[in-house]
Amino acid sequence: TDADPRILILGAPGAGKGTQSRRLAENYGIEHVTTGDALRANKHMETEYGTPAEFMDAGELVPDPVVNEIVKAAIEDAEGFVLDGYPRNESQTEYLDEITDLDVVLYLDVADDELVRRLTGRRVCEECGATYHVDFNPPEESGTCDECGGDLYQRDDDTEETARERITVYEENTQPVIDYFRDAGLLVEIDGEQTPDEVWADVEDAVDVHLDA
Numbered sequence: 001t002d003a004d005p006r007i008l009i010l011g012a013p014g015a016g017k018g019t020q021s022r023r024l025a026e027n028y029g030i031e032h033v034t035t036g037d038a039l040r041a042n043k044h045m046e047t048e049y050g051t052p053a054e055f056m057d058a059g060e061l062v063p064d065p066v067v068n069e070i071v072k073a074a075i076e077d078a079e080g081f082v083l084d085g086y087p088r089n090e091s092q093t094e095y096l097d098e099i100t101d102l103d104v105v106l107y108l109d110v111a112d113d114e115l116v117r118r119l120t121g122r123r124v125c126e127e128c129g130a131t132y133h134v135d136f137n138p139p140e141e142s143g144t145c146d147e148c149g150g151d152l153y154q155r156d157d158d159t160e161e162t163a164r165e166r167i168t169v170y171e172e173n174t175q176p177v178i179d180y181f182r183d184a185g186l187l188v189e190i191d192g193e194q195t196p197d198e199v200w201a202d203v204e205d206a207v208d209v210h211l212d213a
């Protein structure tokens with residue numbers, strides 16, 4: 001129904017998926033399902049493939065069975081959701097197709113050099129997960145979250161070297177995902193290089209148009 005949109009947000013590392021997804025979840029009262037956060041919360045969990053940390057800190061993808069399981073459990077009982085960070089390759093896309101129907105797919109388009117600047121300057125609140133950037137979106141008091149007063153930290157994979165590797169892994173794996181949803185008529189391309197508020201205006205328009213359709 002209109003009240004419970006099922007939204008997918010695609011884009012390279014640093015494109016602004018987390019920033020816009022948090023706003024979508026709040027605005028539409030839906031779940032924010034993010035494989036990145038779920039994996040970070042379980043980084044040292046033993047699986048038959050090893051721990052997620054071994055893949056994440058190298059900028060590589062965590063094996064499909066591990067992430068497929070996380071997504072299935074998270075969206076099974078959700079009325080509406082915004083899915084962020086998944087699917088990242090063809091096999092995850094096929095799996096998602098079997099377990100749900102999406103209303104709209106948003107693709108945030110941002111050039112590589114801008115992605116690296118965003119990732120290396122990112123700071124995240126360890127309490128509430130709010131995201132800042134040292135230049136583009138600084139907190140009022142350095143190192144402290146505006147929303148909850150928590151301490152800000154830099155993600156282990158936001159070094160320049162790992163950020164570049166993540167962008168390469170994205171380019172090698174995720175183009176077929178974009179093509180798949182374009183062919184399905186669900187993809188809305190958004191200029192992700194605008195300010196966060198400008199991107200949000202386009203995101204909100206795209207969702208509202210698809211929900212009315």
Ligand code: AP5
Binds near residue numbers: 014056192
């Ligand atoms: P994940 O946590 O999903 O990271 P990612 O995809 O690399 O995306 P990011 O969270 O880095 O970026 P974002 O697009 O959310 O940007 P944000 O809004 O924060 O994945 C991490 C790892 O987990 C992967 O490498 C992999 O190992 C594993 N993993 C996760 N999912 C997986 C899967 N499905 N399969 C296998 N492995 C998986 O913004 C970035 C910065 O820019 C911030 O500082 C922000 O303040 C700033 N910013 C945002 N918007 C703007 C704007 N419009 N203008 C200026 N600055 C902006």
